[in-house]
Amino acid sequence: DAGVTQSPTHLIKTRGQQVTLRCSPKSGHDTVSWYQQALGQGPQFIFQYYEEEERQRGNFPDRFSGHQFPNYSSELNVNALLLGDSALYLCASSSERGASTDTQYFGPGTRLTVL
Template sequence: DAGVTQSPTHLIKTRGQQVTLRCSPKSGHDTVSWYQQALGQGPQFIFQYYEEEERQRGNFPDRFSGHQFPNYSSELNVNALLLGDSALYLCASSYQRDSFNNEQFFGPGTRLTVL
């Protein structure tokens, strides 16, 4: 049973460019959340997708957008990259209707470097 997978593993971009990160959730999961983790800090919630819609959003600008596909996989898009966007981007999946536990399973992340 594959866990959460993310691609690419590493990415280098320059300021002003756009980037797309991809995530495939754990088998059986229907909800995908994205987090940004700067060096030495805890993950910060960006947004969550369920039923192909953005359900909740953290304190991130509109430059950050996403999409969820019918197979539950998801993309995170960041436009007009800034140096401060350099971080580890984590994807987490869960099963929305699990009323007992909202445990999220995280992927290994994509390391984005903006030069």
């Protein structure tokens, strides 16, 4: 059973560009959450998707947007990249509608470097 997968593994962009990161949830999971982990910090919640809609959002600007597809996979889009967007972006999936008691399974992350 494949776990959570993310692509690409690494990505280098320049300031002002746009980037799309992809996530496939664990089999049987219907909820996807995205996190940003800056170097030396804990992950910070960006947003969560369920039934193709953004259900919760953390303190991130509108430059961060996402999408969930009918097969539950998800994309994270970041526009107008800033140097401060350089981080490890983690995707996590869960089932049971992402209820608070459900366990989230994390992917290995995408390392984004903005130059």
